[in-house]
Amino acid sequence: MRTLAISTSSPALSIALVDGAAVLARHHALIGRGHAEALVPAVQALLAGRVPGRILVDVGPGSYTGIRIGIAGARALGLAWGVPVHGISALSLVAAQGFAADAGLSQLWALIDAGRGQVAGARLGRDLVAGGHGLLAGPADDGVALAGAGALLWGRPAVHGDHPDAGFAGVLPDAALLSPQALYAGD
Amino acid sequence: MHNPLVLGIESSCDETAVALVRADRTILAQRIASQNEAHERFGGVVPELAARAHADRLAPMLAEVLDEAGVSLADIDAIAGTAGPGLIGGVMVGLVTAKALAMAAAKPLIAVNHLEGHALSPRLANAALHFPYLLLLVSGGHCQLLCVEGVGRYRRLATTIDDAVGEAFDKSAKLLGLGFPGGPALERAARAGTPRFALPRPLVGSDEPHFSFAGLKSAVLRARAAMAAPTAHDIADLAASFQQAACDCLVDRTARALAQVPEVTALVVAGGVAANQSIRGALADLAAAHGLPFVAPPMWLCTDNGAMIAWAGVERFLAGDIDDLNAPARPRWPLDPAAEAVRGAGVKA
Numbered sequence: 433m434r435t436l437a438i439s440t441s442s443p444a445l446s447i448a449l450v451d452g453a454a455v456l457a458r459h460h461a462l463i464g465r466g467h468a469e470a471l472v473p474a475v476q477a478l479l480a481g482r483v484p485g486r487i488l489v490d491v492g493p494g495s496y497t498g499i500r501i502g503i504a505g506a507r508a509l510g511l512a513w514g515v516p517v518h519g520i521s522a523l524s525l526v527a528a529q530g531f532a533a534d535a536g537l538s539q540l541w542a543l544i545d546a547g548r549g550q551v552a553g554a555r556l557g558r559d560l561v562a563g564g565h566g567l568l569a570g571p572a573d574d575g576v577a578l579a580g581a582g583a584l585l586w587g588r589p590a591v592h593g594d595h596p597d598a599g600f601a602g603v604l605p606d607a608a609l610l611s612p613q614a615l616y617a618g619d
Numbered sequence: 620m621h622n623p624l625v626l627g628i629e630s631s632c633d634e635t636a637v638a639l640v641r642a643d644r645t646i647l648a649q650r651i652a653s654q655n656e657a658h659e660r661f662g663g664v665v666p667e668l669a670a671r672a673h674a675d676r677l678a679p680m681l682a683e684v685l686d687e688a689g690v691s692l693a694d695i696d697a698i699a700g701t702a703g704p705g706l707i708g709g710v711m712v713g714l715v716t717a718k719a720l721a722m723a724a725a726k727p728l729i730a731v732n733h734l735e736g737h738a739l740s741p742r743l744a745n746a747a748l749h750f751p752y753l754l755l756l757v758s759g760g761h762c763q764l765l766c767v768e769g770v771g772r773y774r775r776l777a778t779t780i781d782d783a784v785g786e787a788f789d790k791s792a793k794l795l796g797l798g799f800p801g802g803p804a805l806e807r808a809a810r811a812g813t814p815r816f817a818l819p820r821p822l823v824g825s826d827e828p829h830f831s832f833a834g835l836k837s838a839v840l841r842a843r844a845a846m847a848a849p850t851a852h853d854i855a856d857l858a859a860s861f862q863q864a865a866c867d868c869l870v871d872r873t874a875r876a877l878a879q880v881p882e883v884t885a886l887v888v889a890g891g892v893a894a895n896q897s898i899r900g901a902l903a904d905l906a907a908a909h910g911l912p913f914v915a916p917p918m919w920l921c922t923d924n925g926a927m928i929a930w931a932g933v934e935r936f937l938a939g940d941i942d943d944l945n946a947p948a949r950p951r952w953p954l955d956p957a958a959e960a961v962r963g964a965g966v967k968a
Contacts, residue, residue, distance in 0.1 A: 468711040472718035473944045496667065497708055500674040501715050507678035508716040512692055512723030614674060 436475070436484040436509070437601030440467040440502035441494025441522045442544065442581065444595040447471075447478055450602030458599040467501045475505070483513050488601045491519035491610060493552040493565045493617030494544055503612050519610035521562035523554050523580075525596035528603050530579030531558060533591045540591060541572065543582025544617075551582035552617035560608045565615055623696040623936055626720070627929025628681075630673040630713030631705025631733045632760070633664045637677070637684045638925030639695070642933050644743055647688035650680045651924050659799050663789070670708030677716055684925075692724035697941065699932025702730035703949030705760070710948045718944050729932040730946035733923075734954045737889045738767050739934050740927035744916040752914070753883045755873050755902065758890035759785035759802070762830045764876040765954060766883065770934045775955035776876045777828040784865055785892045787832035791839045791861050795854050805858050806895050812855030814863040816842050823871040828879075829961055830872055835864055866901050873902065877909055887914045893921040 434456070439446040445467055448458040457478050463470060489506035492499040503519070510517035523542040530540045542562070543553035551568050555576060571578065571586055583590035622642050629636040638649035654664075654672045661668075685691065700717025703710050714730065721728035737756050742748050753776075754765045762779040782790070785802055792801025797808050818838045821831035839861050846853055877886065886906040892898060899915050906913035920927060935941070 468715050468948045469945055471715060472722050475719075476722050476944065497670070497711065500670060500708065500712050503674055504677065504712045504715045505719045508681070508719035509723050511678060511681060512720050614671070616671075 433485040434482065435486050435488055435602055436479070437488045437598035438471070438475070438502045438506050439490035439522065439525060439596040439598040440471060440498040441490045441492050442498065442595035445470050445474060446596060446598040447475055448598040448601065449478060449482065449484060450599065453603050455599045455602070460597055460599065467498050471501060471505050475509070484515060486515050487517045488520045488604070488609070489517060489612055490522050490525060490596055490598070491613060492522055492615035493546060494522050494596070495547060496614070496616060499614045503614060507612055517612045519612040520601060520604055520608065521565065521610060521615065522596040523556060523562040523565060524560045524604055524608045525598070525600050526580035527556040527560050527562070528600040529594055529597055530577070530591040532600065534577065537577055537591070540577045540579045543568070543578055543580040544596070545581045545585055546617045549585065551585050553580065553582050560604050562608070565617055567617055623933060624690070624694060625697045625699050625929045625932040625936060626695050627925045627927070627932055628677070628700040628713045628717050629733070629736070629923055629925045629928045630677060630709040631701045631703065632709065632923055633669050634923040635673050635676045635680060636923060636925035637680045638929045639684060639688045639690065640743070640926050640929035640933060642937060644746060646926050647690065648684045649924070649926050650684055651919070652676050652680065655800060663799070664706070666706045666708055669706055670712060673709045673712040677712060681716070692720060692726065695724070695726055697727045697729050697932055697936045698724070699729040699731050699928050701733045701736065701928055702946055703733065703952040705733055705950070707948060707950040710950070714946070714948045718946070722944055727936065727941040728944060728946065729935050730942040731928050731931045731935070732952050732954060734761060735773070736927035736931045738765060738773060738954065739770070739931045740889055740920050741887045741914045741916050742934070743926060743930040744920055745914050748887065748914050749884050751880070751883050752885040752887045753876060753880055755869065755888045756890045757784050757869065757888065757892035759783060759789060761890060762832070764873060766880050770938045771940060773954040775953070775958035776879060777830060777872055778958070778961055779830040779832065780961050781831050781833035782836060784830065784832055784869065785890070787836045787865060788892065790836050794840050794843055795858060797858065802892060802895065805862065806897070808855050808858040809862040809897070812852070812857070812859030814860040815856050816860035818842070818860050818864040820864050820867050820871070823868055828872065828875060830868060832865065832868070835861065835868070862897055866898050869898060870901050870905050874905055883911070885912045885914050889916060889921060891922045894918045
């Protein structure tokens with residue numbers, strides 16, 4: 433099924449039209465701020481008239497403001513098109529990016545930059561299900577590889593140091609889907 | 620297309636609101652959800668909590684309103700959303716929602732100035748109200764006198780140099796332990812009181828056109844602190860004294876503005892504080908003394924709502940004034956960009 437994926441939980445504006453693992457179109461730009469202005473025009477340009485069968489939206493953890501922009505946009509698009517909207521964890525995306533970068537891993541720490549120098553994350557397996565989410569005091573030093581922009585804040589080597597990338601949403605299994613409700617890491 | 624239908628979305632403070640309004644002034648359906656219970660224990664609106672509540676409530680509310688009206692997005696001529704001024708987290712939620720609906724349904728977007736919503740809302744309630752009119756816009760965030768010359772043409776005659784009048788009501792209510800939201804609580808208390816406290820009327824009689832309420836609020840604080848064990852009577856009297864002083868300030872400043880704009884066809888009040896009966900009464904008397912009709916929208920239309928945003932959308936749509944999908948969310952957005960900044964604050968608009 434053609435899926436529109438939206439991630440605005442980080443400084444990146446990341447959107448993609450995917451079908452399973454196939455990426456039909458992708459726009460990923462580090463914009464810092466301004467998601468509220470840029471998101472909808474970017475989706476319009478990306479889709480070029482195509483209507484997806486469902487929408488997956490990054491519900492965090494990450495920037496509270498960014499998360500809400502993504503969810504508000506996704507839910508409104510879902511309402512207008514009459515298609516289902518599911519949430520996905522930013523950590524599931526970061527993990528999928530990590531496993532794609534190193535096929536030999538069976539687990540990794542998916543870590544995001546939670547702002548104010550804080551890192552949020554969780555340890556995920558290849559099922560990409562993020563069981564919990566929370567702010568982390570520091571690396572666990574359990575020998576499990578690190579992935580995501582949060583790892584860079586700790587100055588640790590990582591499988592990748594990227595923000596969540598919507599282009600990876602298509603590989604998430606149904607078990608990793610959430611309701612389209614914000615995950616606030618600091619709560 | 621002779622009777623356009625516009626969807627309006629409001630989320631700039633602590634009300635999440637959606638409405639469907641036609642150009643013939645029919646309100647097909649509307650919802651307003653206040654967040655009072657979320658903010659009550661803090662004694663004021665907490666921006667992060669407000670943004671969260673908007674994000675949770677807006678999408679289901681849209682579906683309800685469309686369902687109740689029995690229309691689909693295809694039946695709508697334009698999508699109007701508040702783009703500011705206000706608490707930016709909430710503004711973004713509403714504006715992105717409006718943009719996404721407009722894009723997906725291929726309808727024009729109208730990014731509405733919240734103050735324009737208030738300024739034009741009296742025309743939703745009253746078809747006989749014509750431009751130009753003098754508008755006293757009084758709310759928790761704003762206190763302005765505007766000459767409304769036409770859609771998109773607002774000349775600011777006065778604004779506050781410190782607090783908005785609604786802010787003074789809310790903070791005085793908090794000082795007096797009257798609860799939240801403070802404005803209505805203070806008005807209720809004042810009903811049982813007599814204005815026996817001598818409180819200042821800042822800028823009354825001044826050549827300067829503007830408002831000031833910070834000194835009045837401080838005087839309430841001092842009067843309250845001077846009483847060791849005030850009775851409910853004392854509190855009611857102090858509330859009544861504050862309300863009378865605030866009312867006198869509004870009337871004096873409005874009278875001064877009326878003298879500057881003899882061309883106006885009516886005196887109009889809008890904004891949350893326009894729900895105050897004493898203020899309405901005093902302004903009605905002022906209008907009558909000037910031989911002008913007095914127009915005050917119904918109470919529900921004075922406080923924040925979706926219908927006023929939809930109506931501003933109708934007026935702008937009919938004027939051919941629409942926005943593109945890049946329209947910014949603006950925490951500050953003066954209605955009259957040519958108005959000079961005033962000393963003190965005047966920052967809100």
